[in-house]
Amino acid sequence: MALPQALENYRKQYRKIKLFQDVASVLHWDSEVMMPEEGREYRSAQIAAVAELTHDWMTDKSFLNQIQSAKQSISELPESERSLWNRELEVLMEEKEKADKLPSEFVSEFAKVTNLAHAEWAEAKKAKNFQSFAKRLEELVQLSKKQANYFGYTTEPYDALLDSYEKGAKANQIQILFSDLKESLVPIVATAPKFKNPFPRPISVEKQTKFCNRLPALLGLTTKESRLDTSNHPFSTSLGQGDKRITTRYSEADPLSSIFGVLHETGHSLYESGLSAMPDWPTPITEFLSLGIHESQSRLWENQVGRSLPFWEFVYPILLSDFGLTEKELPFQELYQYINSTEKTKVRVEADQVTYNLHIILRFEIERDLINGKIQVKDLPEIWNTKMKESFGLKIDNDSEGVLQDIHWSMGAFGYFPTYTLGNIFSSQFFKKFTEEFPDSHNKFSANGDFSDLLGWLRKNIHSKGKIYDVDTLMKQTTGESPNAKHLISYLNGKIKEVSK
Numbered sequence: 001m002a003l004p005q006a007l008e009n010y011r012k013q014y015r016k017i018k019l020f021q022d023v024a025s026v027l028h029w030d031s032e033v034m035m036p037e038e039g040r041e042y043r044s045a046q047i048a049a050v051a052e053l054t055h056d057w058m059t060d061k062s063f064l065n066q067i068q069s070a071k072q073s074i075s076e077l078p079e080s081e082r083s084l085w086n087r088e089l090e091v092l093m094e095e096k097e098k099a100d101k102l103p104s105e106f107v108s109e110f111a112k113v114t115n116l117a118h119a120e121w122a123e124a125k126k127a128k129n130f131q132s133f134a135k136r137l138e139e140l141v142q143l144s145k146k147q148a149n150y151f152g153y154t155t156e157p158y159d160a161l162l163d164s165y166e167k168g169a170k171a172n173q174i175q176i177l178f179s180d181l182k183e184s185l186v187p188i189v190a191t192a193p194k195f196k197n198p199f200p201r202p203i204s205v206e207k208q209t210k211f212c213n214r215l216p217a218l219l220g221l222t223t224k225e226s227r228l229d230t231s232n233h234p235f236s237t238s239l240g241q242g243d244k245r246i247t248t249r250y251s252e253a254d255p256l257s258s259i260f261g262v263l264h265e266t267g268h269s270l271y272e273s274g275l276s277a278m279p280d281w282p283t284p285i286t287e288f289l290s291l292g293i294h295e296s297q298s299r300l301w302e303n304q305v306g307r308s309l310p311f312w313e314f315v316y317p318i319l320l321s322d323f324g325l326t327e328k329e330l331p332f333q334e335l336y337q338y339i340n341s342t343e344k345t346k347v348r349v350e351a352d353q354v355t356y357n358l359h360i361i362l363r364f365e366i367e368r369d370l371i372n373g374k375i376q377v378k379d380l381p382e383i384w385n386t387k388m389k390e391s392f393g394l395k396i397d398n399d400s401e402g403v404l405q406d407i408h409w410s411m412g413a414f415g416y417f418p419t420y421t422l423g424n425i426f427s428s429q430f431f432k433k434f435t436e437e438f439p440d441s442h443n444k445f446s447a448n449g450d451f452s453d454l455l456g457w458l459r460k461n462i463h464s465k466g467k468i469y470d471v472d473t474l475m476k477q478t479t480g481e482s483p484n485a486k487h488l489i490s491y492l493n494g495k496i497k498e499v500s501k
Contacts (some may be wrong), residue, residue: 004077007085010070011283014092017057017281022240024050029237029245031115033229048112050133056097056106058493067092075272084285084468091467092284098164101150108144113413122232130381133436137409138377141370144414147320148371158371161415165291166422168470174418177485178361181421192354192496194344198334201321202252211322212248212258216266218315219301220455226269233407234349235297236268241276244269255323256339257350260302265340268294270455274463291416294473295423297432297458303353303424304431304491305454307339311499312443317379328399342498344392346401354391354492357424362387363406365418371414422464428464429479430490 024047052494057063067089073424074085117136124133124161152165158171209228221244227439231247238244246269248261271294273491278286288294305311316332324331340354348359369375375383384403385396396402408416434457444450460477475483 004070004073006069007072010089011280013057013063014068014284019055020050020054022055022238025237025239026353027150028115029432032118032231032235033245033324037119040116044112045467047115048108050390051111051114051219052104055102058096058105058153059104064096065251067096087468088206088283088285090277091287094167095284098151101152102147102152102463106143106146106150108336110147113139113143114410117309117410117412118407120403121404121407125232125404128398128400128404133404133410134377137380140412141414144371144416144460145373146413148480151376153265156368156372158288158415160366161371162418165413166471167290169292169422174245174364174422177425178357178421179366179489180420181357181425181485183395184363184485185354188489188492188496189344189354189358190341193337193500194343195334195341195499197254198323198338199253199255204253207323208250208258211319211320212262212472213257214318214322215262216246218270218449219263219266219270219305219451221266221270221273225273226266229263230482235407236265236306238269238272240299241281242339244272248259252429254350260306261349264298267298268324270301270458271297271463274459275466277459278464279468283443288465289465289467289469289474290471291419292426293462293474296426297423297462299420299423300431300458304427305445307353307495308442308487309336309356310442310444312336314449337499340495342395342496344427346388346392346394346396347405348378349405353424354496357421360417360421362391364421366374366410367414367417384476422483425483425485426475428485429475429481429483430489430492432460432477432487432491434458 008253008312027047027050030438031040031047035043055366057127063216071086071089074089077085088177113136117133117140120136121133137298143159144161148160151160153160156171162169162171162174183378188225215226217223225242225490226244228249229245230249232249234246234248236244236246238474246265248258248265271288275281275286275288280286304421307420312332312335316335319325320327320330340352342354346356348356351359362384366375366380366387370380381396381403388394388396389400408414434454438453441453462474465474469477472482475481
C-alpha cells in the first residue's frame with residue numbers, strides 16, 4: 001500500500017534536514033582528523049552556516065504544517081501501522097519543540113564558538129595552561145546557561161542540558177544513584193589488585209595500528225562501512241548509512257590505550273550501524289535512544305567483552321605476532337592481569353573499569369555546580385585538584401592531567417558526562433541478560449573469535465528499537481528490570497576475584 005502523500009511530503013523534508021546534519025558531521029570529522037589548523041576559522045563558519053540552515057528548516061512553520069498534515073493522514077493507514085507512525089511523529093515533535101526554543105542566531109553562534117573552542121582547548125592542553133582557555137570556557141558556560149534558559153526547567157538549569165543527552169533524567173535523581181554507587185565502589189577499590197605494565201619495551205604506533213585495524217571487523221564492523229584514524233581524543237561518528245568513522249590515540253609505552261579506545265568507539269559505531277539498518281531509515285525513530293544507551297554499547301564491547309578472558313584467549317597470539325613479541329616476553333597471565341588491574345589514576349580515559357565511575361561522578365558534581373552558578377570558571381583548577389585529592393588521594397601536577405584533560409566542555413557538552421556511568425550500568429544489565437540466554441557464548445569468543453551471537457542479540461533487542469520506546473521501557477523489555485547498578489557491582493566484584501586468584 002502506497003503511503004498517503006502527506007506522509008511522503010513530511011519524510012522528504014525530514015530527510016533533507018537529516019542529510020545536511022550528516023554533512024555537518026563530515027565537516028566536524030574532517031576538522032578533527034584531516035584539516036590543517038589554518039583552516040579552523042573558516043571551517044567554524046561553514047559548520048555554523050550548516051547548523052543555522054538545518055535549524056531554520058526544522059523550525060519553519062511550513063514544516064510544522066507538513067507534520068500536522070502527516071498526523072492527520074495516519075488514519076488512512078491500516079490500524080496495525082498507526083502506532084509506529086504516531087510514535088515517529090511524537091518523537092519528531094519533541095525534537096522540533098526543543099529546536100523552536102532556540103533562536104537561529106544562537107544556534108549559529110554556538111556551533112561556531114564550539115568549533116573554535118576545540119582548537120583552543122587542544123593548544124591549552126598541550127601547553128598545560130588552563131588560563132589560556134579560561135576566557136573561551138567562560139563564554140561556553142554562559143552560552144550553555146542561555147541554552148538552558150531557552151529550553152526551560154523546573155528545578156535547576158543543569159536539568160535542561162542533561163535532558164538533551166538523557167531525556168527525562170534529573171540531576172537530583174542521578175545524584176542519589178551516583179551516591180549509592182560511590183558507596184559500593186569505595187570498598188571494591190580498596191581491595192582490587194594492581195598489576196604492573198608487562199610490556200617489555202615500547203610498541204611502535206605502526207605495530208599498534210596494524211593490530212587495532214583488525215578489531216572493528218572482528219567485532220562485526222567491516223572496513224566496507226568504517227575506517228580508523230587518529231585524533232587528539234578518541235571518538236566515533238556516523239556520517240550516514242554505510243559510513244561510520246572511528247578514531248583512537250596511541251601511547252608507545254602502553255598499547256592498551258589505543259586498543260581499548262578502538263573497542264570503545266567500535267561499540268558506538270556498531271550501534272549506529274544497527275540503527276542505519278532499521279526499516280525506512282532515516283526517520284525520527286531510527287536515531288539513537290539516549291547517550292546512556294549509546295555509551296552502554298561502547299562500554300559493553302570495551303569492558304564486558306574486551307576485558308574478558310575468552311576475548312584475550314583468542315586475540316593474544318595475534319597481538320604477539322603484530323607486536324613482534326614472544327610469550328616469554330609478554331606472558332599471557334601478566335597481560336590479562338594488567339588489562340584488569342585497578343589503580344587510581346589522574347586521567348579518565350586511562351582509568352580502569354573499577355575507578356572509572358569515580359571520575360565521572362567528580363565531573364558530574366563540578367559541571368552541575370558550574371551551570372547552576374555555584375562555582376566560577378576561574379576556580380575550576382583548584383576545585384578539580386581538591387576533588388581529585390579527596391576522591392583519589394592524588395596530587396594534580398598540571399592542568400593537562402587535571403581540568404583540561406577532557407574534550408567535552410570545549411564542545412559545550414555540559415550534561416554529557418553522567419551518561420558514561422549510566423552506560424556502565426545499562427551495559428552490565430544487557431550483558432547479564434545476554435549470557436543467560438547464550439550461556440556458551442564464551443566458548444565461541446575464545447575458540448574462533450565469533451561474536452555474532454552477541455552482536456545479533458544487540459541488534460535484535462537494542463539497535464533495531466531506535467527510539468520506539470523510552471529508556472525505562474527498553475530496559476524492562478530487554479532485561480526484565482528497570483535501570484539499577486546491582487549488576488555492575490556484581491560484575492566488578494566478580495572480575496576482581498577472577499584476577500586475584
